Amino acid sequence: MRRGLDAEAIFSRERVASTRLAMLGRLGVIAAIAIWISLTRNPPLVYYTLGACALFAAITALHYRLVPSYAQMRWLPYVFYGLDVAMVIAGIALSILIFFDHVPPAMVYHFNYFPFFFLVLISTGMSLSPRVVLWTGACIVAGWLMLYLVVDHPAGLDWDDIPADARGDAFLAYILSPDWVGGFSRIQESIVILATAGILSLIVYRARRLVARQIEAEQSRRAVREAFGQYVPDTVADAMIATGGILPPEQRRASVLFCDLTGFTAMTHRLGPERTVAVLNDYFDCVAACIGRHGGIITQFQGDAALAVFNAPTDLPDHERSALNAARDILESCAGSTFGGQEMIPRIGIATGELVAGTVGGAGRRGYTVHGDTVNLAARLEAKNKDQGTRILLSAETAAALGEGEALRAIENVSLPGVAEPVTVYTPTH
Template identity: 40%
Template sequence: MAGSPTQKGVLMQETVAAKADQAAIFHDAEQTGLRLAIKGRLVALILMGGWLVVTRASDPLRAIEYLLVLGVLAGFGIVHYKIIGTSRDRSWVKYLFVALDIAFLSLLIATQPVFDTVDLPQAVIFRTPIFPFYFIILGVAAFSFSPGLVLWAGACGVAGWLGAFAFAIRGMEQTFDWKDIGTMPDTQTFVTYFFSPNFVGTWSRLQEALALGVVAILIGLVMWRARYTVRRQIEAEQERRTISDIFGQYVPAAVAEVLISKRGTLAPVEREATILFADLADFTKLTETIGPKGIVEVLNAYFDAVSLIITRHHGVITQFQGDAILATFNVPAEDPDHAGCGVRAAREIADLVQSRNFAGIALRTRIGICTGTVIAGSVGGGGRQNYTVHGATVNLAARLEEMNKELGTDVLIAATTTKHLSGYNFKQIGQMDVRGLAEPIDLYTFGRDASADSDANRSAPAGSAASVS
């Protein structure tokens, strides 16, 4: 059945937001990569400058010229670095600076002679190992994680290299090329033409440009594939988060996460756990007093506050039963301090209910806590399942909650829970017969000064010997 216009609108908004998140992630990655590349480029220029000064010590003027060239390139990088992430940064800025680098390098190749003291055609410079500098610029572009910038760098490099070559040979009256050497030359012919200052090697320049272009395409494809993979991962994580958020409104978040990872089912487990059962006192009378709308507002405020406390203490609410809450500690997520977490959660809930109103209504809660073996897992039928816990421990926690009314207490804790908590001080109520059990059990509660100790218990790390009286 087709969704309502409202639902479609929400889905469209979520899709747009997800795409915006992806774009922001890739944009941040590009900026981070460019900053890193510019830093590396600057370090390389500094090292290169030092090398040129040392190797050109006999020709200080030439060394200064090299340093000026490297300074201009370094200046391009510094300006670009300052612009990245500012209000002046635009999508085309990174393309501009790549083009400037290549244009400046190509201009130098086309106009600057290899040696000032030797009268040679400018085409001779293409025999020097200067072409790899284009690959350095291509490598810098690759740090951006942007296929478009890599392809742009490759295209600019090809244009710059061939353009510089065309400019360098434009005024030569005579040129030699591979066709002049032939396919099977003798030694004398090869040496005569290849080592001639007028040998330009056009096909070699085309081959170099082709290699640069192919490498740029390959790196661009790798970048595209990497971005595609990352995008799929982001989409999967966004989908998982969306499902978890929606599913978590109906089942505990911890259960939702496990269900998603287990693809919808939780195998039954038998494990020791602490069960907390909380119920509101005089709830029936309250519903008659404030009516359905009022009771829903009260319950929502109460459940929100209590849920936060239970979650903060690593508990999982498996059921809302009318005005009652069934929470588990140690299932489905394991927690060695489950008994302590359950007791601290109960203390904080009791303090909270005593200290504030919920939707303008004062409440009183009764809590039962018991530790023992439970069976937990997904149960249901007709295509619907629910995560729940079963066993005598669950029944006893519910029974202890009821006994609070008989004993005039707010919290009752079974001895099976207190025996796990050395260093805690509880007030023993006595030995009580519990319906459904053959032998009586020892029951405990918090003492009169428990509120003074509760802050220490809440701030104490799991497993610490915090005091509860």
Template identity: 35%
Template sequence: MPNLTRLDLHQTSASAALADAERNGFWLAVIGRSCALVAIAFFYLAIYGYPNNVYVAGAILVTAAIGLIPLRLVNSRYERMARFVLFAFDAAAASAILAFAPLSSGDNVPQNLVFLSSRTEYYYVILATSILALSPALVIWTGLCAVIGLAGATTWIMLGMERIVSLGDLPASPSRADVLEVILSPDFLGIPVRMIEGVVIGLVTCIAALAVHRARNVVRANAAAEAERTRIQRIFGRYVPPQVAEQLIQAGQLAPQQRAATILFADIEGFTRLSETLSPPRVIGMLNSFFSAATSIVDDRGGVVVNYISDALIAAFNAPLPAEDHPARAVDAARDLLYLVSGREFDGHRIRLRIGIATGPVAAGTVGGEERHTYTLYGDTVNLAQRLERLNKEFDTDCLISGPTFEAARSNCGDAVAMGSVQVRGRESAVEVFALSGQSRR
């Protein structure tokens, strides 16, 4: 896969993951907001005196109901806009509570004294809720609406006051009496304090937006990792088990490596003659049926089918996944394969296998051009396994294993028959060869 394609894949995965995270977070924010407002409504209903408690509770319940509307716009073109509208509405509602909701159901209390209560803290609750949507723009928008709302409520209250007493009315070195006279005045409105609150809301907004930005980077990194896992699984093909690909990713063993491994080479005897009598769809059906069953056997024994070549398959044990007893695993897999073909038909046809097994050093890695990669094994051990498979025809055997494989898996080769030293094409020295029966050890 070219670099541009990999980048596009990662970006697409990150965009989809972020969209899901924003949608799920916004859904959680709306539901949490509604539950909180319902609880607050009942609280005001119990604490406030009649009839103001009914008015306030009713207004809060209406606000909670209005907040559920954006959920009906999910997956529509108005979904994103609805999020901004909802949080602007919440900031406006909090500002309206500051500007209009009375402090008491009794005598008329100056509205400027509302700032002595905890109502300005509603802005922080709204801002915290916006964080759940994982959108820095939405957090900044909510904070901006809160600052504007606070300024608007403060201005509205100021316009309704005949006289304003603020901290600026204190002398340079105020006494206790001076402070109490100003702060306890019914005309008190701490304008500098309101300005500081606006600055603090702005700072909290910036910090929250930065935190959301970092969280989005984590989501992007996770999405990129998942995209990379998908790419690796494609490299290994559909017959590599997902858990194998996952272990390869975790182990970091996709880089070129050289290690001792056991190679199993299995080929269908007389396939050319058989394929001449069958139609291409029947041939493909037979091969798919066999390869599917054979791959399951190799997987169960801890190996990996590295490649399919016409009617043959190459399986590796201890490459790319580590397996300390890889010779024994390969021998057991060979027995299982021979037992499989001895008692089963594949797409209505009986087949016979010839298998070669060799143990030794192999080199492994991904090779190919920019448009296509594949995982492959190469080296003398791979060639030897293929040569041993072909020697079965001369010895009239089903499975031949090399001397090193026999020695390493002696306890699994109790019925193996020594065939002596054989000169194998492409090797200067003779190879000790053993014939294995097809009796399964399962």
């Protein structure tokens, strides 16, 4: 339902803009015709023609003004485009009666009026409505055939009136006769208009489908961002969209950052639930921004803790260094800052190794997550900061990947829960 409302709102907005553009273009065409008539016609013909142009321009201007009312009055475009067709038909019908005396009505077909219908029909494409296009095409055909029925009379000549052996001047005598109606030609013109309207409506329909797909893709991107958090790199969002919002599980080497707060439990008792949530939201905005700047994604918020992964689901070269830089960024951003009036002291553990990453969930709720010993190790390293008096602890594998170019201090014989033998961990010296 949400997607339909969003798409409809976008179509409605673009329909107003494009239809108004079409009306402005039509006013330009009317002005050009009026100038041409003024330069090439003599009174009284020029007065009648300019008057018709002025009337058409006034209706076009009214249409321009009322376009925003389409959403409330869905019948309005049908009225205006039907009125356009009626005016063209009336102009064609009256041209012979007004401008020429004692001329058979069939002479209307000796003048090149028919192309004006295409100007009306083409402008309907800007309405972004296939139905309006088809409606206008049907109105043109109905009006054109009704004009044929009015113009046709007992003396009217048609293609079947021409003898089969008529050649040369005899053939032209029929075609150029003032009584020539040419009903088959009128039917052929009607078929051309219907075909044009059908093709144009198909083009409009396809354009709407393309816009709908773009809207769906953007909403998929938004859904991905909501699943990952507000600071998801575009590469991750694109990967999710390409797979329909689901990333299959995969095993890969990555770096995991686990961040927790010192004294959070005491703070919750002091602030109460509402203020605690407000403070955490402010703090997590900062943490997520730091992690996002270095190419990581947050896969989980739990209490006052945040879990982030680097090098999943998309490749991130030198992900160990990116994780360490993100940790430093978090500490520097929190130093001297307050969140909802509260100071925050984070502790961070970083581990590198094999893990399993993928989209999990059910009942319409899914999220991207990581599993494995590397994730558990990062959480244990974060907790061990309290015993070691440090702010960042790195696993031996992370430290080895960073190499000698990174200033690290080794802490030997550290016991970690779930690890049988004491291990060596590292902390940056600056």
